[in-house]
Amino acid sequence: MNRMGIIGWLVLxxxxxxxxxxxxxxxxxxxxxxxxSYGFASxxxxxxxxxxxxxxxxxxxxxxxxxxxxxVLLLPAMIFMNLYAPKLRPLFEFIAALPFVxxxxxxxxxxTALFTGPEWLLGSPFYLVIPYFFLALPYAYRSLDVGLGALxxxxxxxxxxxxxxxxxxxxxxxxxxNLRSALVGSLLLTLAVVxxxxxFANVLLFRTFAVFMNQIGQHEATEAAAxxxxxxxxxxxxxxxxxxxxxxxxxxxxxx
Amino acid sequence: MATVALRRISKSYSGRQVLAxxxxxxxxxxxxxxxxxxxxxxxxxxxxxxxxxxxDSGTVVVAGKDVTALPPAARQMGMVFQSYSLxxxxxxxxxxxxxxxxxxxxxxxxxxxxxxxxxLVGLTEHGEKFPHQxxxxxxxxxxLARALAVQPQxxxxxxxxxxxxxxxxxxxxxxxxxIQRATGITTVLVTHDQEEALSxxxxxxxxxxxxxxxxxxxxxxxREPADPFVARFIGAGAVLPxxxxxxxxxxxxxxxxxxxxxxxxxxxxxDLYIRPEHVRLESMNGHIPPGSVAAEVNETTFFGSLTRxxxxxxxxxxxxxxxxxxxxxxxxxxxxxSRVLASWDxxxxxxxxxx
Amino acid sequence: xxxxxxxxxxxxxxAVATAFLVAPTLMLAIQSIYGDDGxxxxxxxxxxxxxYRVAFENSLLLSLGSATVGxxxxxxxxxAVLKPSAPRWLRSVVTSFSAVAANFAGVPLAFAFISTLGSxxxxxxxxxxxxxxxxxxxxxxxxxxGLTLTYSYFQIPLMxxxxxxxIEALRPSWREAAENLGASGGQYWRMIxxxxxxxxxxxxxxxxxxxxxxxxxxxxxxxxxxxxxVTTEISNVLSGNVMASPQTGAALSVGMIxxxxxxxxxxxxxxxxxxxxxxxx
Numbered sequence: 051m052n053r054m055g056i057i058g059w060l061v062l063x064x065x066x067x068x069x070x071x072x073x074x075x076x077x078x079x080x081x082x083x084x085x086x087s088y089g090f091a092s093x094x095x096x097x098x099x100x101x102x103x104x105x106x107x108x109x110x111x112x113x114x115x116x117x118x119x120x121x122v123l124l125l126p127a128m129i130f131m132n133l134y135a136p137k138l139r140p141l142f143e144f145i146a147a148l149p150f151v152x153x154x155x156x157x158x159x160x161x162t163a164l165f166t167g168p169e170w171l172l173g174s175p176f177y178l179v180i181p182y183f184f185l186a187l188p189y190a191y192r193s194l195d196v197g198l199g200a201l202x203x204x205x206x207x208x209x210x211x212x213x214x215x216x217x218x219x220x221x222x223x224x225x226x227x228n229l230r231s232a233l234v235g236s237l238l239l240t241l242a243v244v245x246x247x248x249x250f251a252n253v254l255l256f257r258t259f260a261v262f263m264n265q266i267g268q269h270e271a272t273e274a275a276a277x278x279x280x281x282x283x284x285x286x287x288x289x290x291x292x293x294x295x296x297x298x299x300x301x302x303x304x305x306x
Numbered sequence: 307m308a309t310v311a312l313r314r315i316s317k318s319y320s321g322r323q324v325l326a327x328x329x330x331x332x333x334x335x336x337x338x339x340x341x342x343x344x345x346x347x348x349x350x351x352x353x354x355x356x357x358x359x360x361x362d363s364g365t366v367v368v369a370g371k372d373v374t375a376l377p378p379a380a381r382q383m384g385m386v387f388q389s390y391s392l393x394x395x396x397x398x399x400x401x402x403x404x405x406x407x408x409x410x411x412x413x414x415x416x417x418x419x420x421x422x423x424x425x426l427v428g429l430t431e432h433g434e435k436f437p438h439q440x441x442x443x444x445x446x447x448x449x450l451a452r453a454l455a456v457q458p459q460x461x462x463x464x465x466x467x468x469x470x471x472x473x474x475x476x477x478x479x480x481x482x483x484x485i486q487r488a489t490g491i492t493t494v495l496v497t498h499d500q501e502e503a504l505s506x507x508x509x510x511x512x513x514x515x516x517x518x519x520x521x522x523x524x525x526x527x528x529r530e531p532a533d534p535f536v537a538r539f540i541g542a543g544a545v546l547p548x549x550x551x552x553x554x555x556x557x558x559x560x561x562x563x564x565x566x567x568x569x570x571x572x573x574x575x576x577d578l579y580i581r582p583e584h585v586r587l588e589s590m591n592g593h594i595p596p597g598s599v600a601a602e603v604n605e606t607t608f609f610g611s612l613t614r615x616x617x618x619x620x621x622x623x624x625x626x627x628x629x630x631x632x633x634x635x636x637x638x639x640x641x642x643x644s645r646v647l648a649s650w651d652x653x654x655x656x657x658x659x660x661x
Numbered sequence: 662x663x664x665x666x667x668x669x670x671x672x673x674x675x676a677v678a679t680a681f682l683v684a685p686t687l688m689l690a691i692q693s694i695y696g697d698d699g700x701x702x703x704x705x706x707x708x709x710x711x712x713y714r715v716a717f718e719n720s721l722l723l724s725l726g727s728a729t730v731g732x733x734x735x736x737x738x739x740x741a742v743l744k745p746s747a748p749r750w751l752r753s754v755v756t757s758f759s760a761v762a763a764n765f766a767g768v769p770l771a772f773a774f775i776s777t778l779g780s781x782x783x784x785x786x787x788x789x790x791x792x793x794x795x796x797x798x799x800x801x802x803x804x805x806x807g808l809t810l811t812y813s814y815f816q817i818p819l820m821x822x823x824x825x826x827x828i829e830a831l832r833p834s835w836r837e838a839a840e841n842l843g844a845s846g847g848q849y850w851r852m853i854x855x856x857x858x859x860x861x862x863x864x865x866x867x868x869x870x871x872x873x874x875x876x877x878x879x880x881x882x883x884x885x886x887x888x889x890x891v892t893t894e895i896s897n898v899l900s901g902n903v904m905a906s907p908q909t910g911a912a913l914s915v916g917m918i919x920x921x922x923x924x925x926x927x928x929x930x931x932x933x934x935x936x937x938x939x940x941x942x
Contacts (some may be wrong), residue, residue, distance in 0.1 A: 057737055057740065057741055058740075058741030058744065058747065061737045061738055061741055062738065062751075065734065065738050065817070067723045068813075068814075069762060069814070071687070071777060072773045072774055072776075072777045072778075072814070073773065074771075075776055075777035075782065075783040075784055076773040076776040076777065078771070078783055079776040079777075079782075079783050080776075082783075089842070106811070119859050123670075123673060123674050123677060124674060126666075126670040126903075127670050127673070127674035127675075130666075130667035130668075130671050131671055133667070134667050134668075135671060136673075138671065140769055141675070144798075145674075145675070145678045145682065145683075148678075148682055148683070148686070149682065150871055150921070151871075151918060151921045151922055151925065152682070152914075152917075152921075153874065153875030153892065153914075153918075154688050154875060154877065154916055155875065155877050155895045155896060155917075156686075156689065156875075156913070156914035156915075156917050156918060157682070157685060157686070158893065158895075158899065159685075159689060159895055159898075159899060159910050159911060159913075159914045160684075160685025160686055160688050160689045160897060160911075160914065161681065161685045163685070163688050163689065163692050163907060163911060164684055164685045164904045166687040180677075180681045181681075183677075184678075184681070184682050195817065211713070217664065227782055238766075242764045243764070246766070246767050246768070246769065246878075247767070247878075248768050248877070248878035248881070248882070249877045249878055249892075249896075252878075252881070253663075253896055253897070253899050253900060255675065260674075260767060260768045260878065263768045263769065264768045264881075264882050265882070267768065267771075267772050267775075267882060268885070268924070269873050271775070271776070271781070273771075274772045274775075274776075274880045275772060275776045277769065277772070278769040278772045278773050278776070281765075281768075281769040282761070282765060282769065282773075285761050285764050285765050288764075289760040289761045289764060290757070292760065293756075293757055293760055297675075349913050355839060356837075358837055358840075377840070377843065378837070378840040379840050379841070379842075379843045379844060380843075381841075382843075383841065384841070384842075385837070385838065385841045387834045387837070387838060388834075390834060391832070391834040391835065391837075391838045392830055392838075393838070393839070393853045393857075394835075394857060394938055395850075395853065395856040395857050395937075395938045396852075396853075397938075398936070404839070404844070404852070405842035405843055408839075408842065408843050408844040408845075408848050408852075409843050425688055436937075436938045437938075438938075438940045440941070449838075452838075452842065453841075453842075454840055455842075456843060573736055
C-alpha cells in the first residue's frame with residue numbers, strides 16, 4: 051500500500067537528501083585534516099582561539115540584554131495596552147509589523163544617518179540591543195499577542211477585582227503565570243536570532259559570534275565548518291527549548 | 307429507488323472485531339435507523355455502505371448490484387455528516403451544485419437543480435451565504451440538499467442532528483422525514499439517540515458490540531424488545547432481578563405479577579422489566595392487596611404534562627426501585643416520603659433470562 | 662482607574678519605537694531626496710543605473726524564486742507528513758527539524774553550503790571524482806541559482822511551520838463529502854483543498870518573500886558581496902567599499918521599503934479575495 055501517496059514517496063526522500071547532505075558534508079569537512087586524514091584538529095585550533103569565547107560571550111550578553119529589553123519595555127506595554135487602551139492596538143500592530151517592511155540593512159542605514167553620537171552609546175556593542183529589539187519585535191509581539199488573546203484579560207481582571215485583588219496582584223498572580231510559555235518561547239527565539247545575527251554587527255563593526263565566524267570562514271575553511279556545527283548545536287538547543295516550553299508560539303526567527 | 311442488502315459484513319481493526327458477520331436488508335424507500343451506544347459499530351457499518359471503509363468480508367448489494375468494490379465516488383450515495391462538512395469556501399448554492407458540477411452537468415442545470423433543492427429544505431433566501439453565515443440547523447439543511455443533488459440511490463445520514471440544540475433538532479427531525487418520504491429515497495440513519503430513532507424510522511436496527519440485536523418497527527422495539535440489551539437501552543424503566551416461582555417473578559421475597567413469567571421454567575434466574583407508564587400508584591391504606599407492592603416515594607420530577615415518580619421498594623436491597631409516570635395532576639398527592647402501593651397490568655412487564 | 666505606570670510603560674515603548682524605528686525610516690526617506698544643494702531627485706533616479714537595476718532584479722528574482730520553491734516544497738512536504746496514514750515519528754522528526762532549520766540561516770548556512778557545494782566543497786569534489794563536474798556544467802553556488810538553492814534551506818522549513826496548522830485544519834469530512842459526491846482527488850484539491858488553504862499559502866509566501874528579500878548575512882558570507890543584491894549594495898555604501906554617497910544608500914533602502922510595501926499591499930488584496938468566504942474579524 052502507498053501509505054503516504056505518490057507525492058510523499060517522491061518528495062520526502064528528495065527533501066531528506068537536501069536537508070541532510072549539507073550537514074553531513076559540513077561535519078565531514080570539519081573533521082578533514084588534509085589528504086585522507088580525519089580528526090578533531092580544526093576543533094582544537096578553534097577552541098584555542100581567544101576570540102571564540104569572547105565573541106560568543108558578547109553575543110550571549112547581547113541576547114540577554116535584548117531579552118531583558120523585551121521583558122521591560124514590550125511586555126508591560128502590551129499588557130497595559132490590552133487592559134486600558136485597546137484603541138492603541140492598531141498603533142502597536144503597525145510598530146510590530148514595521149521591522150518586517152523595513153529590512154535590517156535599511157534600518158542600519160537609517161540609524162547611521164540619524165545618529166552620529168553620543169560616542170558612549172554608538173561606540174558600545176550594546177548599541178546593537180536597540181536594532182536587535184526591533185529584529186525580535188514582530189515574533190515576540192505575535193506570540194505574546196496570541197498568549198494575551200487566549201487569556202481574556204477583561205474577564206480575568208473583573209474576576210480578580212471582584213475578589214478584592216489589586217491590579218498589581220492580578221498581573222503578578224494571574225497574567226504573568228499564564229503568559230509564561232509564550233514569554234519563554236519568544237525569549238529563546240530571541241536568543242537564537244541574536245546569537246546568529248550578522249547584519250547589524252557587521253555593518254556597525256562589532257565583533258560578535260557571527261562576525262567572528264565569517265572572519266574565520268574567509269581564511270580557514272575547515273575551522274569554519276567546525277564553527278557551523280557548533281552553531282547548529284546552539285540553534286538546536288534553543289529550538290529544543292522552544293518546543294519543550296512553547297505551545298502556541300511558532301518557532302520562526304529572523305536574521306537571515 | 308433501491309433495495310439494499312448487506313450480507314455477512316465483518317470488519318476488524320488490529321484484532322478487535324468491530325462488525326461480526328452482519329446481515330441487514332432494506333426495502334425500497336425505507337428509512338432504517340442504526341441505533342446503539344458509541345463504539346457499537348454503527349458508524350463503521352454506515353461508512354462501509356458509503357465505501358469509505360472496505361469490509362474484511364461480506365458484500366454490499368444496492369438495487370441488485372454488488373458495489374462492495376466500488377470507490378465512494380462511484381456509488382451514487384448521498385451522505386450527510388455529523389457537522390462541519392459543508393465546503394467552507396463555497397456558498398450554500400455552490401455547495402449544493404457541487405455534485406452535479408463534478409459530474410459534468412451543464413451550469414444552468416446545476417444551478418436550477420440546486421435552487422430547487424434549497425427550496426425543498428426551506429433555504430431559498432440563503433443560497434448566496436457562506437457556511438459560516440448559516441446556523442447549525444441551516445448548515446445541515448444545506449448538507450441534506452447537497453446530498454440529494456446527486457440524485458442518490460441511497461441517503462446516508464451520520465448522526466446528522468447530534469451537534470444541534472434540542473429545538474432545532476426536533477424541527478429538523480420532522481423535516482428530514484418529510485423530505486425522505488417525498489423523495490422516497492432508501493435511507494440509513496445512524497444515531498445514538500433512541501428518541502430520534504423511534505420517531506423517525508420505519509424500522510430500527512439496534513446494535514451493540516458489532517452485532518445487530520433486533521431489527522423491527524419502533525413500536526415493536528419499544529413494546530417487545532427481543533434482547534435484554536434492547537430492553538435496557540430503549541425507553542426508561544426498572545430492571546429487577548428475580549427468579550420464576552409459581553408463574554410469577556419473585557424479587558427478594560416479593561412475588562411480582564407478570565404473565566410472561568409462564569414462558570420460563572420454574573426456578574429460572576430472570577430480569578423483570580417494568581416501564582414507568584405501566585405503573586399505577588395508590589395511597590397506602592393498611593393492607594397490601596395481591597398484585598401490588600409496597601413502596602415509598604423517593605423523589606418526583608416534573609416534566610410538564612407528566613410527572614415521573616421514583617419509588618423505593620420496601621423490604622428489598624438497595625437499588626431495587628421502580629419508576630411511575632403519572633399525569634401531573636394525579637401526581638401531586640404523592641410527596642417524597644409518602645407510602646404508596648404500586649401495581650401494573652399482568653401483561654405489561656417483560657421477563658428475560660438474566661445474562 | 663488608569664494608573665500612571667500604565668501610561669508610562671506604553672509611552673516608553675512608543676517613544677523608543679518612534680526614535681529608533683520610525684524616525685530612522687523617515688530619515689531615509691528625507692535623505693534620499695536631499696542632496697548637498699537641497700531637494701533633488703538625483704539619487705532616486707540613480708536607481709535606474711545598471712548596477713542598481715541589476716541589484717534590484719537579482720534581489721527580486723532570488724526572493725520570488727526561493728519563496729516559490731519554499732511554498733511549493735514546504736506545502737508538499739507538510740501535506741505528505743501530515744497525512745493520517747503517515748507514521749507519527751516522521752511527523753515529529755520533521756516538525757522539530759523544521760524549527761531548527763528555519764533558524765539555521767545566515768553565516769553558518771552559507772558555510773555549510775560552501776563546504777558542500779562550493780568550488781572546493783566535498784560534494785563537488787566527490788561528484789568530480791565520479792566524472793561529473795557540476796561547475797563545468799554551469800552550476801555555481803555563487804550565483805542566483807546557487808543562492809536560491811541555499812535560501813531554500815531555511816525557506817522550506819519556514820513554510821512547513823507556517824502551513825502546518827492550516828493543513829491540520831482541513832477537515833477529513835470535506836474530503837469524504839467531496840468523494841461521496843463523486844469528485845476525484847484532483848477535483849477535491851482544485852475546488853476545495855487549495856482554495857481553503859489559499860489565504861495561508863499567500864501569507865506564507867509573503868513572509869518567505871520578505872525573509873529572502875531582506876536576507877543579507879547568507880548572501881554576504883556566500884559571495885563576499887560580489888553578487889549584486891540590494892542588501893549587499895547598501896552595506897557596500899555603508900562600509901565605504903564603493904564610491905557612493907550616503908544618499909544612494911538611503912535611496913536603495915527606500916527602494917527596498919517600497920518593494921516590501923508594494924508586495925505586502927498586493928498580497929493583502931489577493932488574500933482578501935481568497936478569504937472572501939471566511940468569517941470577517
